[in-house]
Amino acid sequence: MDLAYTEEEQEFRARLRAWLATVLPALPAKPAPDDWPGRRAYDTAWQRALYDAGYAGLHWPVDAGGRGATPTQHLIFLEETERAGAPYVGANFVGLLHAGPTIAAEGTAEQRARWLPPVLRGDEIWCQGFSEPEAGSDLAALRTRAVRDGDHYVVSGSKIWTSHAEVADWCELLVRTDPAAPRHRGISWLAMEMDAPGVTVRPLRTLAGSTEFAEMFLDEVRVPVSHRVGAENDGWRVTMVTLSFERGTAFVGEVVACRRTLAALAAEARRNGRWDDPVLRRGLGRLNAEFRALWRLTQWNVSEAQRAGSGGVPGTGGSVFKLRYSHARQELYEAAAEVLGADSADLDREWALDRLSSLSYTIAAGTSQIQRNIVAERILGLPKGR
Amino acid sequence: MDFQLSDDQRALRAGVRELLAGRFGRDRMRAALDAGTGVDRALWRELGEAGFFALRLPEAEGGVGLGLPEAVLLFEEAGRSLLPGPLIATHLAAGPVKGAAQGEAVVAVLDAGQPVAHLGEADALLVLGPGDGRGVPEESATVREAATVREAADPVRSIDPFTPLWRVAEPAEAGEPLPRDGRLRTEGALLAAAEQLGSAARTTEMAVQHAGAREQFGAPIGSFQAVKHLCAGMLVRAELARCAVYAAAVTADPVEIAGAKLLADDAAVRNARDCLQVHGGMGFTWESDVHLHLKRAWLRSGQWLTAAAAEEVLAGNLC
Incomplete structure (x- = not known):
């Protein structure tokens, strides 16, 4: 060690x-x-x-x-x-x-x-067309269809939660190319040009008030077959090759930022007198332990990936990290609201908007419930079930 | 940076696990519980021979010459196996207290205001100074003969059947000063955290094993998300505590040790609680081992560095 x-x-x-x-x-x-x-x-x-x-x-x-x-x-x-x-x-x-x-x-x-x-x-921007209104946590339920027409696919359907859709040049798109096959085996991975005819983007406003992501409607969009990566109907595996391997680095910057925020919260509490409240003070102390440990867990996961060599390691350690981190981040901004007191209602105060955006952390990129399934089934070996 | 166990560390851990499985496996553990014997002197000497107490003494002084990272691996295994006795105090006393390194002496710890564990079986007592765990030198820790303290002590009916407790009056006279003072409380807190980590990892395994074997509604209960998610939460707590404890062993930083103790206490107690819940009615029986982990975890949470003290150390570090 x-x-x-x-x-x-x-x-x-x-x-x-x-x-x-x-x-x-x-x-x-x-x-x-x-x-x-x-x-x-x-x-x-x-x-x-x-x-x-x-x-x-x-x-x-x-x-x-x-x-x-x-x-x-x-x-x-x-x-x-x-x-x-x-x-x-x-x-x-x-x-x-x-x-x-x-x-x-x-x-x-x-x-x-x-x-x-x-x-x-930095010449071209990509966005991700994976989730659909009826395929969220259950991504393999996706329905967007791609029908072969000569050397093109004709794609129709809708995608959701697509960040940067308004400014992207390309979209990595998961489509169903074989509706008769078992659901994981009828999916293909396509690169779609965002200015192709039939692509409509409608921004979605988050609860924080800004438009961080969008819905995307695809109406008979023509995508060249040459823009398919991997074999037809092999798109699920193609996608997971990257998703399921990681180097432990996904949240490095965020943990550093959270530790800085925590120190700033302590300084503000000292300034406004709330530091004298032992419940609040000890809560900040506990968060210090939490984020220090999350930094050590990051170093642990990175070291594990380093030992595994190129390609990284199966991303189960990432699930352990994400479960704890997303929760800790929400607690951090709850603590911020306590430090701010009545000022936490003022959206122009520092941390007020971060408190709102932290609410997405236990949902985005795999909800905490899905992460717990992954940890229980892939690390602990518990049986699959419903 | 290579924050993973080295090959030697893996071998050490495997060796200790094997030793404890052979010498203090489940049958022996349950037999010791039924017999109500606290410290098994023969086992204590074997632990001494295996280097459990002399691990961090320099080789020139008859020790093994290893450091805190290796010590936490040992104490993690002790926590897993529910090994009883004042292991930490005897380990810390190795060197200054005659016979501690070899496992010839049993050394307990006296921390003002706390009941003393294993006083009845102890030869010597490590008397902690009132240090605050922030790394400032504690007032000199001392060593006293256990017998004289025992005369003015009353046995307590302990919540943990493996840990007899004694209530003592405040020590009137000072003992022999100990040369290794200043670090005793933080090192003790770190090793207790390692024991808590071992317990937390073990109760996770116990819960997963039971959830995979026990069937209800025609399926293993571990296939139900309500149970599955309890188990996943246990693993997350244990693994975060693991990184905190191992890193604190590498840095020996008092603030990092406070964080490790806080998270490991939390992991041990909450994992034992969840393990009990996963076991259902069986978890509430004497026959199950779950309560032994929970009771020990409760005791250890109050020893060396409490949550309140640890949180103050960690809060103070923010400013």
Whole structure:
């Protein structure tokens, strides 16, 4: 058990820190939350800066244009960029973290050459068309149909919870190509152009008031067969290859940010006198234990992935992490509301909007209930059932 | 960074598990429970020979020369197997107290205001100073003869059948000063956290095993989400506590140790409660082992560093 970073890892950190110190002061102001073209421009400009400095696709394999960094280097990158206040992955999320790695793992040479470089350079944005109104936790129930017509598929159906749909160039789309097959075996993975005729995007407003995601209606959208990644009807496996392997790094930046928020909450409580309330104070102490342990769990999972070598490890450790983290994040912002007292009703106060958005954490990317099923069945080996 | 067990650490853990399975397996554990004998002196000496107490003493002093990370692996196994006796105090006393390292002496701990565990069987007492667990040097810890303290002590009917308790008056006279003071309370808290971790992991296994075997409504109860989710929650608690305990053993940082104790106490107590629930009526019987884990977990939560003290340490660290 070694928590010390190697000399090589320390050098990587020092170089990154020095680069961040030169590049961050020159960044433009952050765009408003509902200014989607502005957000796209801001996020892609940052991706371009990363690309020019050699940090784009850090965790991608070298033969896909990535840097082939170790999980620990990736952890250091995410930790340092968060500490320095660098922009988030933002609109580049799906391209860098799911669609890109899927194409890198399962795409043909032509597909890799066409789609991967623009993701790394920040030239093209991807969104994800997986969930449907009738296929949420039960993703394999998806109904969006793709019917073969010569060298095209004709796609009709609807998708939901699609982030960045308004500004995306491409959509990684799961469609049903064989309605007669068992449900996991009749699905294909397609890359769909978002400006193709028949694609309609309708933004959805979240309970926090902003439009973070959208519904997508597909009416006989024509997608070339050459835009299918993997074999026809093999889309479920193609998708899971990337989803089910992880390097433990999914929430590195967020845990760093939560620990900073916790320290800020303590400082505010000292300032406004609520620190003298032992219940509140001890609650903050408990959250300190929680987030420190979540950081150690991150290091544990990253070390495990590092030992496993390229590709990472089956993502069950990620379920353990996500279950605890999503809950801890909600508790953090409940504590923030207690520190703020009556001011927690003021949406312009720091933490008020974060408290609202934290409500999505136990739902998005697999609800806590689904995560518990995964932990119980895949780690503990309990029987499947209903 | 390589925050995983090394090959040597894995081998050490496997060796201790094997030793305890052979020497204190379930049958022996239940026999000891029925006999009501607290510390088994022969087993104590075997633990001494295996290096349980001398683990962190330098090799030049007859020890094994290992560190806190290895010690938490040992105490985790002790917690799993419900091994009774003042293991932590004797481990901490190895070196300064004659015979402790070899398992010849049984050393209990006296922490002001707390009942003393195993006073009746102890040869010596480690008297903790009133340190606050924040890493500031505790007032000198001392060592006293157990017999003199016992004269003015009353036995308590202990909630944990494996841990006899004695209520003692405040110690009037000072004992022999101990050279390793200042770290005793935090190290004791860390090792107690390791025992809690072992218990939490064990009750998770017990619950999963029962949920997979017990059938109702024509199916294993572990196929029902209501039961499945209890088990998943247990694993999450145990694994978070594991990372907290192991990391605290590596850094030996008092704040990190406070966090580890807090989370491990929580994992041990709540996992034992959930394990009891998964076992249904059987979980409420004397025959089941679940109550032994719960009762020990309750006791350990109040020892070395309580939740209230740990939370204050962790809160103080934020400012």
